[in-house]
Amino acid sequence: MAYQIIKAGINLYAILKNLEELIGLDSKCQELIKGKTLSVQFLVKNGPKAWLSFKNGQCLVGQGRLKSASIKLWFTSPEHLNKMFDGKANPIPLKGFTKLGFLKNEFTQITKILEYYLKPEEVEKPSKEYIKINTQFTLTVAAFALPEIARYDKKANITASHTRNGKIQLQVLPDGPSVYIVIKDGELVANKGVTENPDAIMEMSNFETANAFLNGKSNPFKAIASGEVMIKGQIPMLDNLSLILDKVNQYVS
Amino acid sequence: MKTYTYHKSQELFKKAADIIPCGIYGHFSPAPLIPVTDYPFYVEKAEGSRFWDIDGNEFIDYMCAYGPMVLGYNNPTVDAAADAQRKKANCASGPAEVMVELAQEMVDTIPIADWAFFAKNGADMTTFSLMIARAHTGRDKIIRLKGGYHGTAPWSQSPDHHGITFNDAKDIIVGEWNNYEALEKYVHANKGKIAGIISTPYHHPTFADSEYPDEGYWQKVENLCKNEGILLIIDDVRAGFRMDMGGSNEFFGFKPDLIAFCKAIGNGYPISSLVGTKDVLSAASNVFHTGSYWFSAEPMAAALATIREMKKTNSVQKMFDIGTKLNSGLIDLAKDHGYTMKITGHPSMASYRLVDDPSLVLHQKWCGEATKRGAYFTSHHNWFVSAAHTNEDIELTLKIADEAFKAIKNNTK
Numbered sequence: 001m002a003y004q005i006i007k008a009g010i011n012l013y014a015i016l017k018n019l020e021e022l023i024g025l026d027s028k029c030q031e032l033i034k035g036k037t038l039s040v041q042f043l044v045k046n047g048p049k050a051w052l053s054f055k056n057g058q059c060l061v062g063q064g065r066l067k068s069a070s071i072k073l074w075f076t077s078p079e080h081l082n083k084m085f086d087g088k089a090n091p092i093p094l095k096g097f098t099k100l101g102f103l104k105n106e107f108t109q110i111t112k113i114l115e116y117y118l119k120p121e122e123v124e125k126p127s128k129e130y131i132k133i134n135t136q137f138t139l140t141v142a143a144f145a146l147p148e149i150a151r152y153d154k155k156a157n158i159t160a161s162h163t164r165n166g167k168i169q170l171q172v173l174p175d176g177p178s179v180y181i182v183i184k185d186g187e188l189v190a191n192k193g194v195t196e197n198p199d200a201i202m203e204m205s206n207f208e209t210a211n212a213f214l215n216g217k218s219n220p221f222k223a224i225a226s227g228e229v230m231i232k233g234q235i236p237m238l239d240n241l242s243l244i245l246d247k248v249n250q251y252v253s
Numbered sequence: 254m255k256t257y258t259y260h261k262s263q264e265l266f267k268k269a270a271d272i273i274p275c276g277i278y279g280h281f282s283p284a285p286l287i288p289v290t291d292y293p294f295y296v297e298k299a300e301g302s303r304f305w306d307i308d309g310n311e312f313i314d315y316m317c318a319y320g321p322m323v324l325g326y327n328n329p330t331v332d333a334a335a336d337a338q339r340k341k342a343n344c345a346s347g348p349a350e351v352m353v354e355l356a357q358e359m360v361d362t363i364p365i366a367d368w369a370f371f372a373k374n375g376a377d378m379t380t381f382s383l384m385i386a387r388a389h390t391g392r393d394k395i396i397r398l399k400g401g402y403h404g405t406a407p408w409s410q411s412p413d414h415h416g417i418t419f420n421d422a423k424d425i426i427v428g429e430w431n432n433y434e435a436l437e438k439y440v441h442a443n444k445g446k447i448a449g450i451i452s453t454p455y456h457h458p459t460f461a462d463s464e465y466p467d468e469g470y471w472q473k474v475e476n477l478c479k480n481e482g483i484l485l486i487i488d489d490v491r492a493g494f495r496m497d498m499g500g501s502n503e504f505f506g507f508k509p510d511l512i513a514f515c516k517a518i519g520n521g522y523p524i525s526s527l528v529g530t531k532d533v534l535s536a537a538s539n540v541f542h543t544g545s546y547w548f549s550a551e552p553m554a555a556a557l558a559t560i561r562e563m564k565k566t567n568s569v570q571k572m573f574d575i576g577t578k579l580n581s582g583l584i585d586l587a588k589d590h591g592y593t594m595k596i597t598g599h600p601s602m603a604s605y606r607l608v609d610d611p612s613l614v615l616h617q618k619w620c621g622e623a624t625k626r627g628a629y630f631t632s633h634h635n636w637f638v639s640a641a642h643t644n645e646d647i648e649l650t651l652k653i654a655d656e657a658f659k660a661i662k663n664n665t666k
Contacts, residue, residue, distance in 0.1 A: 158413040199612045222270045225283045226263060227290040233612040235285055235633060236460050243413060 001078075002152045005047055007251045008078035009148030010141070011085045012042055012050035014190075015118070015252075016061050017144050018137045019052065022114055023059040025133055029113055030057060032106040038099055040107075041069035042091075047078035048148075071096030071103065120215060128207075135211040136177040139170065142214060143179035143190040145248045146241070150188045156244045161186035163240040166199030172210040173203050181241065188244075200233035200241075216249075254656045256625045257310040262294040265307065279405075280319055285459075285633040291621030299326035302642040304629070312629040313646050313653075317637035320491050320516035320602070323572070324562055325641025331520045331558045338554030349550035355557045359528055362560060364499045365508050366528035370537060372547045375490030376404025378513035378527040379451065381542045383408065385511060385529070386449030386484040389536035393424045394443055396450045400430060400458035403451060403488050430456040431466060433473050440481055449511075450478060451486040454501035455598065457635050460613070462606060463598030471507035478510075484533065485509040490525070493517055495601040495637075498560070498569060500528075504599075517563075522555035568640040569601070575642045576600025582651040590658040604635040618664060622657035 023029050039053040043065075051066035052059060073091035075081040083089035093100055118141070120126055120134050150160035163183050171178040171194065180195040181188055204210035209228045212218035223229040231238050266283070270276035277283060277294060286292035293306030302325055305311050317323070324331060342349050352371065359369035372378055383395050395408070403409040407421035426443065428436050430452070440447055452474075456464040478485040487509040489501050494517035496504040502512065510533055515525035523546070529537055563569070577600045587594035587607065592615075595606045607616040613632060620630040628650045630636065 154419075155413040158411065162411065162413070197612070201614070219270050221276045221282075221284075222267055225266050225270070225276060225289055225294070227288065230288065231284070232287050232617055233614050234460065235287070235613075243415070246415070 002154070003251070004078040004082060006148050006152045008044055008075075008081045009048045009152075010145045010248075010251050011082060012044075012048045013061075013063055013148060014141045014144035015085070015114070016050065016052065018114055018118070018140050019059045019110065020061055021133075021136060021140075022110070022117065023054075023057070026113055026117075029110050032110055033057060033059070036102065036106070038070040038096075038102060039066055040103070041066055041072045041095075042075070042081070043072060043094070044075040044078055044081050047075070047081065069095070071099050073103075120211075131211050132176075132207050135172060135207050135214060138214045139172070139177055139179055139210070140192065141252065142245060142248055143170065143181060143192075145251065146181060146244055147188040147190055149244050149247050149251065150186070153244075153247055156247055157186070159240045159243045160188060163237055164199070164234065166234065166237060167195050167197070168200045168202070168237050168241055169195055169198035170202045171204070172207060173205050176204075176207055176210065183237070198233065200235065200237040201231070202238060203230045203232075205229070254626050254653070257293070257306075257308070257627070259290075259293050259306065259308050259310070261307045266294050280634075285631070286621075287617040287632060288621045291625045293624075301325040301327070302639055302646050310627070312624070312627055313642075313650055314629050315636040315638065315650075316629055316631055316634070317639050318516075318521060319634070320495075320637050321519065321521045322637070322641075323494065323517040323568060323639050324520045324559060324566075325639050326521065328520055328559075328562070328641070330562050331522070331555050334558035335522055335551050335555040339551040341550075343551040344546060344549045348548045349553065351550050351553045351557060352548065355553045355560075358557055358560050359526060362498055362564070363512065363528050364503060365510075365512065365530055366500075367531040368529060368534050368537065370527045370542075371553065372525045372527075372542075372544060373523050374404070374525050375488070375513060375515035376406050376409070377542075377544065377547075378515065378525045379403040379409065379486075379488050379490070380406045381527050381537075381540065382451065382484075382486045382488075382511045382513055383449060384540045384542065385527075385533055385536045386486065388540050389484060389533050390448040390482060392446050392448035394426060394446045395424060395448055396426045396428050396436065396439055398428045398430045398452050398456075400456065400461065401451075401453050401488070402458070402491075404490075431464060431470060433467075433470055433477075436474065437477060440477060440483065444481070447481065447483045449484040449486050450474065451488055453488050454492050454496070454505060457491060457598055457602070457604065459633050461604075462595060463604040463635060465598075466505060471502070471505050475507045475509070484511060486511045486513070488513050490515040491635075492599065492602060494560075494563060495569065495572060496599050498564060518559060519552050519556040520559040522552035522559075523549075524552035524556050526556075563640070566640060571640040572601035572638050572642075573599070575640075575644075575647060576603060576638045578644070578647050579638065579642075579650065582647065583654055586651060586654050586658060590655075590662060592658065598635055600638075602635050602637050605630070615661060618661045619654075619657050622660040623653050626653045626656055628653040628657075 041051045072095035149156045168181045178194045205228045295307045297305045297307045356369040360366045410417045412419045412422040492501045493514040511529040597604045617632040620632040623630045
C-alpha cells in the first residue's frame with residue numbers, strides 16, 4: 001500500500017510539477033494551451049490530492065483542493081491513479097464533462113512532451129538544450145519525490161526522523177536550476193529556487209555534470225572527490241537526504 | 254605561504270573509483286573532507302608526527318590515522334619489537350608466547366581487567382562484548398546510545414542504512430548520551446531483558462561537539478547496571494590509552510565489566526582487545542569468536558612494546574600537554590581574527606568548531622585552508638595528537654592556522 005501511495009504522490013506532486021516550467025520552455029506546449037483558462041482537480045481516495053491550473057499561457061501545479069476547478073477527476077485508489085499515469089486506466093470524471101476533450105487531446109500531448117523530457121535514455125544524441133531541460137526536470141522530480149518517500153516509506157521515515165531541522169540547497173552552477181528542502185521534525189517540504197542560509201549545500205558544477213549525476217550515469221564518488229559535485233555544511237543532512245534519494249527510482253516508472 | 258595541489262591523488266582516485274567500491278571507502282572516504290579539493294587522498298610515507306602524500310606534500314598530521322598513531326609513525330622501539338617477532342613467527346599454526354605476555358601486560362595495566370582477548374578491529378571486540386553480555390545474562394536486549402560509534406556491524410547501525418534490516422535492530426534500544434533518566438526508563442521498561450549497555454566513555458560523535466559525562470553520570474549508570482544484572486561495556490576503541498593507561502573509565506572514576514580497545518594499543522599495527530572482569534570470564538570462554546589473523550604475533554609484539562613505551566615515556570601526559578598547547582594557541586588565534594573556536598573533549602583527541610557559522614561551512618573552509626598549507630585538519634571528526642608531536646610542530650601549525658584564518662577572511666569579504 002505504501003508503494004502505491006508514494007508512487008501516486010510522486011506522480012502528482014513531483015512529475016506534474018514540471019508542467020510549470022515545461023509550458024514556458026516548449027513552444028508546442030505554449031501553442032496547445034494558448035487561450036485556455038481551466039483547471040483540473042485530481043482526487044484520489046485515501047491518497048494525494050492535486051490541481052493544475054492553466055491561465056494566461058502559464059501553468060500552476062498545487063497540492064490539495066482548488067476551489068471550483070473546471071474539471072474534477074476521481075480515482076478510487078492510489079493504484080488507480082498510477083495505472084492512469086502508466087496509460088492503463090482512465091479517471092472517473094466528476095465535473096467538467098464538456099471540457100474532457102482538453103484532457104484527451106491537448107493535455108495528453110503536453111504530458112507526452114513532458115515524458116519525452118524526462119526520459120533521456122530514449123533520446124539519441126540529446127542536444128544541450130534537451131540536457132538542460134532534463135536536468136531541471138530530474139532535479140524537480142527528485143526534490144518533490146523526497147517528502148512523499150520520507151512520509152510513507154518505513155526506512156525513509158526513520159531517516160527523516162533522524163535528520164536535524166534545517167534547509168538543504170541543491171543547485172546547478174553557475175546559474176542553473178535550484179531546489180531546496182526544508183526539514184522540520186522529520187517532515188520534508190520541497191521548494192524550487194534558492195534559500196538564504198542553507199544548513200547543507202550540494203553544488204553541481206554545470207549542467208552536464210548535474211545531468212550525469214542525477215541520472216546515475218556518472219560515478220558519484222568520482223564526481224564528489226573531484227569537486228565537480230561539491231558538498232558542504234551539515235553533511236549528515238546530505239547523507240540522510242541521499243539515503244532517501246536512493247529510493248526514488250523504486251517509485252518512479 | 255605555498256598552497257598544495259593534489260594532481261596525483263586525484264588521478265589515482267579516478268582509477269580507484271572504477272575498481273574499488275567508493276574509490277576509498279569507510280572513514281577514509283574523501284566525501285567528508287570539505288572542500289574536497291583542499292585534501293590529499295593517498296599517503297606516500299609517514300614519519301613521527303608527519304605524513305607525505307603521493308604529490309610530495311608534507312603534513313603535520315592531526316588525524317594520526319584516525320587514532321592508532323600514538324607514539325608517532327615508524328616508532329623505532331615498536332617497529333623493532335614487531336620486526337623481531339615477525340622474523341621468529343607471525344601467522345603460524347599456533348599462537349606465539351608474546352600473546353600471553355601481552356595479555357599479562359593488559360591485565361597488569363588495566364585495573365578492571367582479569368583477562369584479555371585479542372582480535373584485529375574495534376568492531377570485532379564491540380560485537381564480542383555483546384555476545385558475552387548475552388551469554389552471561391541469558392538476555393537479548395542491548396542499549397546503545399545515539400551518536401555513539403561502535404563499528405559497522407549491523408547491530409550498531411540504524412535499520413534505515415543500506416544493507417541493514419529491521420531484524421538487525423530488533424534487540425537494540427537506542428538511548429541518549431548523558432541522559433540517565435531516559436536510560437533508567439528503558440531499563441525499567443525492559444526489566445530482566447537488558448543484557449548490556451554499551452557506550453563510549455565520553456561522547457565523541459562526528460559533525461558535533463564532544464561531550465563529557467555530567468558529574469555522577471557514570472556512577473549512576475554503574476549502579477543501575479549492578480542492581481539490574483546488566484553488563485556495562487565501554488567502547489574505548491577511540492579514547493583508550495589517550496586519557497588513562499588504565500582505560501578511560503579510570504579518568505571518569507567508574508568500573509565497567511568489559512572494555513574494548515583498539516586504535517592506540519598497537520601504534521598502527523593491526524590489533525584490538527577486549528578485557529573484562531573475572532565474573533564474565535566464563536561467558537567469554539563459552540562464546541566462539543575467532544578470525545584468520547587474530548593470532549598474528551607481530552602486532553602483539555608491537556602492542557606489547559607500545560604499551561610499555563607509553564608507560565615508560567608517560568605518553569598520556571605528553572599528548573595532554575601538546576593538545577593543550579595546540580588548543581590554547583588556536584583559541585587565541587581565532588579570537589585575534591574575530592572568530593570563536595569551541596574546543597571540546599580530551600586535549601589528546603579534541604573536537605574543534607568555529608561557532609561563528611552553525612552550518613559548519615566557515616569551519617570547513619578554515620580546515621581546508623590549513624590542510625593545503627600543511628596542517629592536516631578535518632572538520633567532521635575529532636582530531637588526534639601523538640606523543641611524537643613536538644613544540645616545533647605546534648608552532649608551525651599555529652602559523653599555518655593563522656594563514657588559514659587570513660584566507661577565510663579574504664574569501665568571505
